[in-house]
Amino acid sequence: MEERSTMMHRDMPPLLITWLTILSIASCQSVCPARCLCYLNQIPRTIECSRQGLQTFPENISDIVEHLDLSSNFLTGITDKINRLTELQYLNLAKNQLTSLPNNLEELINLRRLDLSDNIIANTADIASINQLPSLKVLYISKNQLLDLKGLTSEVLQAVDAGHCLIKELGNASLNGLPGLTTLNLAGNPLKIIQTPVSRTLRWLDMSDCVLNYLYPDTLSGLPELEELRLVNNPTLVYSTRHLTLQHPKLKRLDVSRCNLDRPGLHGFPSLTNAYLSHNTIRILPDRIFAKNKQLMHLYLNANSLERLNASTFEDLMKLQTLDLSANNLEDVPAMTFQENIDLRLLNLSYNSLHRFPNFLSFVTSLDLSFNLISRFNANSLENMPRIRSLNLRSNQLQLLPSGLKSKTLKVLDVQKNRLVELHNNSFVELPSLQKIDLSGNRLTEAMDPDIFEHNLDLTVIRLEDNPWRCDCTQLYDTFEYLTVPVSKTVGSSLICQSPANVSGYSWEAACFDAWNTDLYYNKDRTWGMVMVSLLILVVLCGSVVSIKHTMRIKRRVLEQRRQLELSEERERLRLLHARRNHRLEEEIEDLENSAEPRINPLELIGPPSYEEAVHMPRLVHSMDALNEISVEDGILRPMSSVDNLRMKKRRTRRTKTNRKRTQSEDDLLRREERRQERIRRERNNSSGNICETIDQTQNTISRNSRVSTTRRFRRHSIVEESLESSSSKDRPKPQTPNTKKKKRRQMFRDEHVTDDEASDVQIMNFNRSIIIRELRREPRSGYRDSFVNKRES
Numbered sequence: 069m070e071e072r073s074t075m076m077h078r079d080m081p082p083l084l085i086t087w088l089t090i091l092s093i094a095s096c097q098s099v100c101p102a103r104c105l106c107y108l109n110q111i112p113r114t115i116e117c118s119r120q121g122l123q124t125f126p127e128n129i130s131d132i133v134e135h136l137d138l139s140s141n142f143l144t145g146i147t148d149k150i151n152r153l154t155e156l157q158y159l160n161l162a163k164n165q166l167t168s169l170p171n172n173l174e175e176l177i178n179l180r181r182l183d184l185s186d187n188i189i190a191n192t193a194d195i196a197s198i199n200q201l202p203s204l205k206v207l208y209i210s211k212n213q214l215l216d217l218k219g220l221t222s223e224v225l226q227a228v229d230a231g232h233c234l235i236k237e238l239g240n241a242s243l244n245g246l247p248g249l250t251t252l253n254l255a256g257n258p259l260k261i262i263q264t265p266v267s268r269t270l271r272w273l274d275m276s277d278c279v280l281n282y283l284y285p286d287t288l289s290g291l292p293e294l295e296e297l298r299l300v301n302n303p304t305l306v307y308s309t310r311h312l313t314l315q316h317p318k319l320k321r322l323d324v325s326r327c328n329l330d331r332p333g334l335h336g337f338p339s340l341t342n343a344y345l346s347h348n349t350i351r352i353l354p355d356r357i358f359a360k361n362k363q364l365m366h367l368y369l370n371a372n373s374l375e376r377l378n379a380s381t382f383e384d385l386m387k388l389q390t391l392d393l394s395a396n397n398l399e400d401v402p403a404m405t406f407q408e409n410i411d412l413r414l415l416n417l418s419y420n421s422l423h424r425f426p427n428f429l430s431f432v433t434s435l436d437l438s439f440n441l442i443s444r445f446n447a448n449s450l451e452n453m454p455r456i457r458s459l460n461l462r463s464n465q466l467q468l469l470p471s472g473l474k475s476k477t478l479k480v481l482d483v484q485k486n487r488l489v490e491l492h493n494n495s496f497v498e499l500p501s502l503q504k505i506d507l508s509g510n511r512l513t514e515a516m517d518p519d520i521f522e523h524n525l526d527l528t529v530i531r532l533e534d535n536p537w538r539c540d541c542t543q544l545y546d547t548f549e550y551l552t553v554p555v556s557k558t559v560g561s562s563l564i565c566q567s568p569a570n571v572s573g574y575s576w577e578a579a580c581f582d583a584w585n586t587d588l589y590y591n592k593d594r595t596w597g598m599v600m601v602s603l604l605i606l607v608v609l610c611g612s613v614v615s616i617k618h619t620m621r622i623k624r625r626v627l628e629q630r631r632q633l634e635l636s637e638e639r640e641r642l643r644l645l646h647a648r649r650n651h652r653l654e655e656e657i658e659d660l661e662n663s664a665e666p667r668i669n670p671l672e673l674i675g676p677p678s679y680e681e682a683v684h685m686p687r688l689v690h691s692m693d694a695l696n697e698i699s700v701e702d703g704i705l706r707p708m709s710s711v712d713n714l715r716m717k718k719r720r721t722r723r724t725k726t727n728r729k730r731t732q733s734e735d736d737l738l739r740r741e742e743r744r745q746e747r748i749r750r751e752r753n754n755s756s757g758n759i760c761e762t763i764d765q766t767q768n769t770i771s772r773n774s775r776v777s778t779t780r781r782f783r784r785h786s787i788v789e790e791s792l793e794s795s796s797s798k799d800r801p802k803p804q805t806p807n808t809k810k811k812k813r814r815q816m817f818r819d820e821h822v823t824d825d826e827a828s829d830v831q832i833m834n835f836n837r838s839i840i841i842r843e844l845r846r847e848p849r850s851g852y853r854d855s856f857v858n859k860r861e862s
């Protein structure tokens with residue numbers, strides 16, 4: 069940008085140049101690098117490019133940026149173009165692939181925090197250019213491959229996080245280059261040797277999670293300002309022997325939890341206020357062992373192996389406020405142990421092996437005796453604790469709270485998860501300040517008389533859940549009212565009955581709802597209730613009667629409608645049938661007149677015709693009379709009125725219909741049949757011998773096709789049969805093919821098993837069985853060849 073503006077300078081008027089410069093600056097500012105988020109309007113002006121897979125330092129980063137986050141990318145190097153970002157205060161390059169910093173960082177005059185953690189920097193020389201950063205205060209260089217801090221130089225650097233590197237040694241010159249250093253984190257390094265490092269300014273040093281073994285008494289002598297030393301979890305660390313111990317006149321806070329200490333060894337630290345000695349292997353605390361630590365305020369000795377305390381163990385600790393002795397093996401505490409600790413506020417004795425309430429004198433305000441084995445608890449136990457406010461006796465073995473337990477100050481009493489079976493009616497009488505009591509998880513069965521709390525005017529929380537309550541509703545009532553009115557002192561739904569069996573698992577409220585509520589409403593609402601109930605019953609009865617009537621009416625109407633529908637359908641079918649028959653009759657007449665050509669000549673067939681072909685074969689239609697004549701002529705068939713035939717078929721198909729309908733339709737059919745015959749007779753008179761003519765014509769056509777005479781003879785016969793067939797099939801009410809009909813009949817003959825329906829069929833069959841059998845034999849469709857052979861034989 070600078071280059072461009074100088075180029076412009078040569079041949080452009082100054083005003084224009086200024087404008088263009090401003091414009092280009094503006095555009096530079098407005099351009100946010102690809103895959104970054106820019107917040108340049110907020111303070112600090114921030115650009116975030118973390119987790120974007122960047123492999124190179126992004127271009128076009130606005131030079132007004134103050135916080136730049138390039139963490140979690142794949143950057144392998146930074147060029148000194150970064151010097152453009154003169155406003156930069158915080159540069160985050162953590163979690164990249166950097167091995168070094170550019171040699172020139174001179175322009176980053178505002179950079180205060182530089183995060184290089186989790187890269188692959190192996191040598192302090194590769195980042196030596198940080199000494200050019202005049203404002204650098206904090207350097208994060210943890211999780212790199214540094215072997216030493218030697219060579220790291222900065223006049224101004226105050227805090228260095230060099231945790232989880234590969235630093236094995238802290239020599240007497242290691243911190244020489246950092247004259248302003250106050251805070252140094254070396255946690256998680258394989259640090260084993262400390263050789264009196266020197267720093268005039270260091271105040272906070274963390275060497276937790278290292279492998280320190282032994283600290284000489286003068287190890288800290290080069291660090292005169294040290295206030296806090298953290299040495300947590302150096303599993304083999306020892307710094308104190310019988311005669312020698314680590315010393316520091318100003319050290320205030322020492323955390324040596326999870327080390328290998330068998331004694332506190334604090335007498336070299338006269339200024340100590342906080343000592344964390346948890347999770348060590350300290351077994352005994354000799355008399356006056358903390359006598360030199362007069363400033364001690366918070367002492368944590370939990371999770372050691374303490375078995376005994378001596379009366380003078382904590383003597384002289386006048387400022388002691390917190391003493392944690394939990395998770396040890398203490399079985400008793402001498403009465404005078406804490407008498408000098410006049411400032412004691414929290415004494416934690418939980419997770420020990422105390423069998424009785426310790427009878428010591430103390431000014432403690434909060435005493436934790438939870439998770440012990442205490443079963444005895446005297447009324448005067450609290451008399452020696454004039455300031456006690458909170459007493460935790462959770463998870464002990466108390467069966468009874470002492471009667472007349474006295475404490476003017478006790479506010480919170482926790483006896484959760486003990487074995488209390490009942491409450492003394494004067495256990496709480498002498499606890500005027502009681503605000504909160506936890507009795508949950510005990511074995512209380514009887515509802516207590518609310519009067520037992522009558523002196524505890526400040527009591528606002530009573531926890532009673534998880535007790536096997538016996539729900540005698542009359543007895544519970546007063547208790548429940550006390551617990552819930554005017555403000556709830558307990559969670560009502562947490563009170564669960566265990567007995568009697570019929571309410572086991574119910575809450576007090578649910579179990580006693582009836583009992584408690586009838587008392588209140590029974591008499592008042594009795595008559596009204598009766599009236600309401602009888603009214604209700606009346607209304608319900610009326611309603612159901614009306615609805616039943618209604619549904620019956622609807623059902624009847626539906627039935628009626630269905631019947632009507634069926635009737636009309638039936639009528640429609642009949643009408644269609646008649647129409648079809650009429651149509652066919654007309655066709656017949658037309659055929660007779662025109663003697664139409666056959667659609668498929670049977671002689672064209674090689675084998676017997678299929679059903680389809682048969683249907684399409686010429687249908688020589690004759691009148692019923694003609695059929696009769698032919699039958700007579702033939703001499704085989706008995707003359708039979710086609711009307712009779714028809715009537716029988718009708719009966720067969722319509723058997724299921726009602727009698728009324730059947731007779732109606734049959735009459736109708738009969739009448740129509742008569743009319744038809746009449747018409748056909750008239751027709752025949754007009755053209756007599758028409759059939760014979762037709763046959764002759766056909767024969768002529770055949771002979772013209774030079775067929776043999778036998779074929780001709782057969783053919784004539786077949787045409788006759790055809791006419792017979794068609795005349796019988798013509799009148800069928802349903803489009804039932806002759807084949808299926810035949811099959812049905814055969815079935816009947818074969819099976820001998822006849823249903824009611826078929827019985828009538830059989831009767832008909834018997835009536836003119838011979839005819840039918842012949843018909844079957846002569847059936848042209850399937851019995852083609854057969855009938856031909858028969859004919860020849862006959």
Ligand SMILES: *[C@@H]1O[C@H](CO)[C@@H](O)[C@H](O)[C@H]1NC(C)=O
Pocket residue numbers: 095096099101102127128
């Ligand atoms: C940087 O900005 C200039 C114009 O301001 C543009 O031409 C160039 O492509 C940009 N570079 C990147 C990497 O975005």
Ligand SMILES: *[C@@H]1O[C@H](CO)[C@@H](O)[C@H](O)[C@H]1NC(C)=O
Pocket residue numbers: 240241
């Ligand atoms: C640092 O230690 C070396 C030996 O390792 C010693 O020669 C030197 O005198 C020490 N320097 C200081 C200032 O203690």
Ligand SMILES: *[C@@H]1O[C@H](CO)[C@@H](O)[C@H](O)[C@H]1NC(C)=O
Pocket residue numbers: 352353354355378379
């Ligand atoms: C503890 O005190 C008793 C006297 O109360 C004394 O005999 C004993 O030696 C003391 N134990 C320690 C380790 O100081």
Ligand SMILES: *[C@@H]1O[C@H](CO)[C@@H](O)[C@H](O)[C@H]1NC(C)=O
Pocket residue numbers: 370394395414416417418419436
């Ligand atoms: C007492 O110590 C136990 C176990 O170390 C801990 O769970 C409990 O919270 C401590 N009590 C108080 C009041 O800090």
Ligand SMILES: *[C@@H]1O[C@H](CO)[C@@H](O)[C@H](O)[C@H]1NC(C)=O
Pocket residue numbers: 493494519
């Ligand atoms: C405690 O109960 C006993 C009987 O069990 C009774 O005689 C006594 O008066 C009750 N005391 C109080 C304070 O309710």
Ligand SMILES: *[C@@H]1O[C@H](CO)[C@@H](O)[C@H](O)[C@H]1NC(C)=O
Pocket residue numbers: 568570571579580
């Ligand atoms: C449970 O049974 C008792 C008698 O055994 C009876 O008085 C009480 O009303 C019953 N409770 C419920 C909720 O049925």
